[in-house]
Amino acid sequence: MSDATGASPAMAQWFAIKARHEDALLFFRMGDFYELFFADAHAASGALDIALTHRGQHQGQPIPMCGVPVSQAETYLARLIRRGFRVAIVEQLEDPAEAKARGAKGPLKRDVVRLVTPGTLTEDSLLEAGRANYCAAIREHDGRLGLAWADISTGLFETEATSAAGLLAVLGRLDAAEIIAPPELELGPFAPKRVDISRMALALPAGEEGARRAIAHKFHAASLEAFGDFTAPEALAGATLLAYLTATQMGAEPRLSPPVSAGIQGRLAMDAATRQSLELLTSRAGEEAGSLLASVKRTVSAAGARLLASWVSAPLYNLPSLTARQTAWLALRDSPRLDDLRDQLKGAPDMARALSRIALGRASPRDLAAIRAGLKLAANLGPLLPQGAPLLDAASRPLTPAPDLAVTLARALAEPAPLRLEDGGAIAPGFDETLDAERALRDDTRQIIAAFQSELAARYSVPNLKIRHHAQLGYVLEAPSAAVEGLRAHPELQLRQGMANGARFTHPELAALDQRITEAAFRAGARERELFAGLIHETLAHARALAACAESLALIDVLQSAAQLSRTGRFVCPALSEDESFEIEAGRHPVVEAALPPGERFIPNHATLSAPQRLMLLTGPNMAGKSTYLRQNALLVVLAQSGLPVPAAAMRLGLVDRLFSRVGAADDLASGRSTFMVEMTETAAILHQAGPKSFVIVDEIGRGTGTRDGLAIAQAVLETLHNANRSRAIFATHFHELVQLAEALPRLKPFTMKVKEYRGEVVFMHEVVEGAAARSWGVHVARLAGVPEAVTKRAETLLKAAERTSAASSPLPLFASLPLAPEPAPPPPSPLAEQLLALDPDALTPREALARLYELRQTARAMHSAPAQTRSSPARDDFQAKTD
Missing domain, CATH: 1.10.1420.10 (MutS, DNA mismatch repair protein; Chain A, domain 3)
Known part of the structure; x- marks a missing residue:
């Protein structure tokens, strides 16, 4: 973009404002249009699909320009905000007619009255009625992070302190439209919503105490502690957010509720991957349809x-709430x-x-x-x-x-109320006499003129006296020739124009009426604005x-x-407690069930993870419903801890503190992570954070690498969940060999998806039953997917050959189940110890005892001179026997 050298006065004004708002598109008000220039025009014309034109020249080059009508600005703003733009609204701060009347030189005064950003929207046309619109700020202090978020369209204002590891989980829960954060902070998938705080000239208070004072001052309190207990990072983030909101609203004060520290409220922790997997508020397509929210929403208001x-x-982790x-x-x-x-x-x-x-x-x-x-x-x-x-x-x-405000608004506001105050008619007739009179003058001109005409005709005894409107003279009295001389005798009447058949007179009252009629619309609008402002003031009180x-x-x-x-009878109230119970009777997947065609029935299934069984090992073929069953139980936990009914015959749940879902495969190419790397990263998060009160669902751990590697990883993860994390968990896998671990892991119990063969076809029953799957039925699923018959037949041939080979040689055994912290095996008894234990000293004569002592010494010498040998543990011997 060029500099302001040589710019016209209006364009110099544009350059000055643009220098203060480089990262925003300027909606520059010029008459009935918001105009955009230079790079702004190029960006907006492409985003809005409107024509790019030119206006005048700057430094010898045409000035690119496009514009949108002021009356349709919200429509275009909505499209720009959805594309991620920030828009500065530059308004004319003076009336063109008034400026001209006082002889003002130069362009009209203009300045930014508002920054429209994704996180600071208030207009219904720019917002989703059923979704909050958060603007969030993040600050770091002594190794801890503070978050503050607000929805200025509703007034909500909350804060929370977290660690760097927990940041993405909080951001995933909020799904903020805009995030104010330092550039060095890693935001992962939320980075596109970042506003770089280092590039903004925000009036931030100094230090923690300054931040606390700033928030308290905003809410007219002596100290922040009046609203609760806030950590230093929370106070800093809250003050930053308030400063940003003030900057974007150009000094206007958004109505916010006093701050609440969300961190003191017990919540069910879920990381970003879990939220994405469970599709709580939106489906993978980004729509509410197909989400958990859509399946249970019966609300009737925004x-x-x-x-x-x-x-x-x-969801909460707070039993009383x-x-x-x-x-x-x-x-x-x-x-x-x-x-x-x-x-x-x-x-x-x-x-x-x-x-x-x-x-x-x-x-x-x-x-x-x-x-x-x-x-x-x-x-x-x-x-x-x-x-x-x-x-x-x-x-x-x-x-x-x-109550008094309700009465006032009922009397004052018209029904229906107009969309804009400028349209008129917002104040109901009968509320204000002055407004009614001005409206009557404005709207009933003919009746008023006719009544005044009758009055003057009677006053001057001229029955055919008429009031007419003349283009140059305004309202005048027209009298016939016979009455002209008599009227000239009245000093208040002034002869203005003669006519062939009479004359035209002006009258002071008529002139005043003319002015009142001319100004009636203006006065009615001004009075209506005055009354409206009074209603606003009373409402804000x-x-x-x-x-x-x-x-x-x-x-x-x-x-x-x-x-x-x-x-409906299909959703029940779960019985919640603070123990570690987990029992679901005839549970159903709410989203899948809601999507079923009429007449189809969802097959319900039980789930029991209460002591002594806390870990379910689930095997079975693809398409049999493992993933549905996994997510189903997690979604029922979410609903139960949201305080809502659940789709089941009964549910008893000891509150879950953390919920983890690693179901489904996805890569992260933008970060250079393969599908297997993403899987292992999510698995690591589970193993590091899950505890006895957590609930974990995992599917197909280890399937993204070699078969032996995968089986080893799956077994190690399963053992760790059982022995170390001790979480309530459902572990789904195609590694059927893991079922053997049920003998070594007492809290594990195998289950499988029920499958039947009928006339050569495989029928998935979608039922979870105790036991283990014998096969994966992968070839059958390939056939269902439309893989060519030649391929599936060849696959069946290869599979049968492999099964015969494995039956004979067992090429893929289960890895030996070893304790996570193995204790050293007790040393084997030595020959010397065996001989000593065999002696009966009381039965020996002195000569026999001496002879046996020499024998023992000889044995000890032989053992001392023998090379050291390592003895394998029984478990390792068992593993070696299986792998030889």
Whole structure:
């Protein structure tokens, strides 16, 4: 891009603003368009598929330009934000007519009024109604990381401290739209969302104490401790985030709830790989359809959908909180008013996002209408809620936050409210007499003129006196020739123009009426804006109570959603405890079941990982349902610890502290990692972090390398899970040889996917039964996939030959099961010791005793002179015998 040398005044203004916002596209307001220039124009024209033109010249070269209408700006902004751009909105800060009237020289005053970034959106057209939109900041302090995140569209503000190893798990849970982080911090798959903090001139407070003071000042508190216990990294991250939000809003203060340290709330830990494997909020295609959330969502409001997503994304590890959720939706399930409650909630507006726009000065009449509708709805919900469930009782208390405001908004706002204040008609007739009079003058000009004409005709006794509008003279009185002389006698009437059949007069009252009519639209708009600003001020006075009311509406919606699920009879309330039990009776995969065609039934399966059996070894062919069964049990844990009903006949669960899923194969080519390397990295994370209260599902460990290597790795991992981690786990494998370990590992029990052969065909029963698979049926699956018949027949021939060979020579035995920390084998008894033990001293004569002593000395000499030999352990001898 060129420098500003030789630029026109308007372009010099553009260069000056661009220098302050180099990483953003400038939406430069010029009349009814936002114009983009130079490199911005090239980038935007390609992203928006709009024409690239030129405007004037700069330094002898045409200036590239494109533009979008101001009235359609949100549509284009949405497309740019989805493409990852940041946009600076440059507005005209003065009215062109006023600037011209006062003789102002040079271009209109312009400046950035807002930075539109992915993490700071508030407009409904730019946001997903059912998903939170987080902006996150990360700071490091003394080897620990602090995160703070906010959704300025709803006001949520939370923090958490974590280690470098746990960072990606937190980011995976948040799925933030934008991350403010130092450049040296490794963000993995979240790097494209990074904003480099080192390139931003943020007004950051100095040190930890400065950060604490900055946050406390934002929320009008004496100290940050008023809101809870926050670590130093959390305070630094929180202050950084607040500074960034202030910078992007150009000083406007977003409405945020007081900060909450999410780290003090017990949560079920899941790393990024587990979240991706389980498809909690979105499927692999990036859509909500096909996710766990979609399969259980019965919410009817946008706020409820967002809260349900947060429950599913961040399950709890806190028994009292989970019990409170269960008690609440069970009370709703049994309530006779549940259907009435659901019908009421269907009309729930998004109060939280409306309130956020109101706080930022971006309110439309429909935002106030959303507050009005929300208040009316909330007042109707109270009588529909059953009493006695603590969470429901707490949710009912904020439902009448501002009765006087509800009355005022009901009287003041038109129904329906217009989309924009500029369109007029936001204030209802009858609310303000002055506004009504201005509107009447603006809208009823003919009636007003006719009434005044009748009044003047009677006053001057001229029945055919007329009021006309003249292009040059404005409103005038037209009188017939016979009445002209009489009218000239009235000093207030001034003759302005003669006509062939009469004359035209002006009148002071008529001139005043003319001016009032001309200015009526302006005055009506100004009065409406004044009244609207008053309503905004009154609404913000109740902002905290309104936010609490919005949270209650969302919570009630999530609880009724759970109650609706439970009422189907196919979802039950799990029995939760703090022990290590794990029993699922007739569990089902919620996503797969929801996708089945009508009439098809999902085959349920049990799962028992309670003591003494804590480790299930699952064998069976591909396509038989192993992966479905693995994920099914993990998803039921997620639902249970989200406080939601589960698809099963019954479930008893000791709370899981960490959930790991290593199911499915994928590479990471961008990082230079093969499929096997990714598999081993994820396996290492499990073995390092899983404990007795964890739940682990793994599939096909060791299949990405040579058969012997793979079997050795699979066996070692299985033994470690059993002996060291002692986790509740399901270990699926095609290495059927591992079933033999059940004799050596007491907490392991083999299961398999049931398969039947019928008339030469293989039938997958999708049932998990005790036992081991005899075959993998891989050739059969290849045939199902459409592999040419010649290939599958040849494969069958080779397989049968290999099976005959292996039966004879056993080329791939199970590796000997050795203790993780083997104890040294006891030394074998020596000949000297054997002879000593055989002696009976009491039965020997002195001569016999002396003779035996000489014999023993001879034996000792012989042993001392013999070379040292190593004796193998029985386990190793057994392994050697199998491999020879």
